[in-house]
Amino acid sequence: MSERFRNKVVLVTGAAGDLGRLLCAAFLDEGASVVGLDVDVAQGEQMRSDALAADRDFTFRALDVADPQSVAALGRDGSPVDVLVNAAGVISYAPIGETSVEEWDRVLGINVRGAFLVTKAVGPRLREGSSVINVASSAALRAGAGWSAYSVSKAGMVAFTKVAAAELAPRTRVNVVCPGALDTQMPHRLLEGHPAKDTILESMAKASMLGRLGEAQEVVPLCLFLAGADAGLVTGATIAVDGGMTAW
Numbered sequence: 001m002s003e004r005f006r007n008k009v010v011l012v013t014g015a016a017g018d019l020g021r022l023l024c025a026a027f028l029d030e031g032a033s034v035v036g037l038d039v040d041v042a043q044g045e046q047m048r049s050d051a052l053a054a055d056r057d058f059t060f061r062a063l064d065v066a067d068p069q070s071v072a073a074l075g076r077d078g079s080p081v082d083v084l085v086n087a088a089g090v091i092s093y094a095p096i097g098e099t100s101v102e103e104w105d106r107v108l109g110i111n112v113r114g115a116f117l118v119t120k121a122v123g124p125r126l127r128e129g130s131s132v133i134n135v136a137s138s139a140a141l142r143a144g145a146g147w148s149a150y151s152v153s154k155a156g157m158v159a160f161t162k163v164a165a166a167e168l169a170p171r172t173r174v175n176v177v178c179p180g181a182l183d184t185q186m187p188h189r190l191l192e193g194h195p196a197k198d199t200i201l202e203s204m205a206k207a208s209m210l211g212r213l214g215e216a217q218e219v220v221p222l223c224l225f226l227a228g229a230d231a232g233l234v235t236g237a238t239i240a241v242d243g244g245m246t247a248w
């Protein structure tokens with residue numbers, strides 16, 4: 001086992017998701033003590049028992065990032081944190097005219113207000129030399145019909161990252177990663193039952209210069225780099241990991 005994150009405390013929101021699980025596993029592999037946070041308690045408990053069996057230092061805590069009271073309790077914990085990853089998120093796809101106010105508020109409430117609430121609560125716990133990594137999306141950087149709520153929420157995360165980087169410097173570096181379309185359950189769930197599902201997935205793949213969807217595993221090394229001391233000069237950065245999708 002590598003020791004890159006030995007004695008480091010890592011908090012991951014959206015820990016029970018496809019990307020979140022891989023991030024937790026990667027930080028655990030590198031010796032960190034990881035706290036997974038998610039609304040999906042069943043998956044979180046499964047992760048906790050798997051980690052226990054593997055003798056890994058993993059704790060799961062149920063957390064709704066959209067709920068200010070439950071997030072504020074995170075701040076009261078008080079113990080130091082070295083790395084915070086804001087990966088909790090929901091996807092939404094509908095033309096503006098068909099996006100309800102409730103859906104708009106739900107998506108922004110989880111994706112961007114959630115990252116704000118968690119950063120606000122955990123901020124005082126962040127140790128000298130700490131790092132915050134926000135997970136946005138290529139949708140923050142590139143227009144696409146039907147993505148208004150999702151794009152705005154992720155673009156908000158990009159702006160929030162820059163402000164947080166300015167405010168938390170020099171103690172904490174804050175960066176945002178923008179994955180392109182990943183071959184995870186998220187897009188498959190969204191398109192479930194859609195008659196043009198395969199065509200849409202194909203067009204998402206073609207939007208990338210590499211002509212394929214990304215794998216969640218391909219986002220993980222960048223997050224670990226940003227979390228660690230090798231990225232000591234990197235803060236306020238928006239980094240696409242999208243096969244060139246936003247570089248055309």
Ligand SMILES: NC(=O)c1ccc[n+]([C@@H]2O[C@H](COP(=O)([O-])OP(=O)(O)OC[C@H]3O[C@@H](n4cnc5c(N)ncnc54)[C@H](O)[C@@H]3O)[C@@H](O)[C@H]2O)c1
Pocket residue numbers: 013014015016017018019020037038039040063064065066086087088089090091110114135136137138178179180181182183184185186187
């Ligand atoms: N999958 C993709 O194609 C893709 C592309 C770009 C960016 N992203 C972003 O990457 C992140 C992870 O995506 P994923 O593919 O692993 O999706 P996922 O749906 O597998 O994981 C998202 C996780 O967030 C959790 N979550 C949702 N609402 C929450 C809330 N209110 N409080 C706490 N947790 C909550 C879910 O329970 C889930 O475990 C998301 O922010 C997503 O927007 C995904």
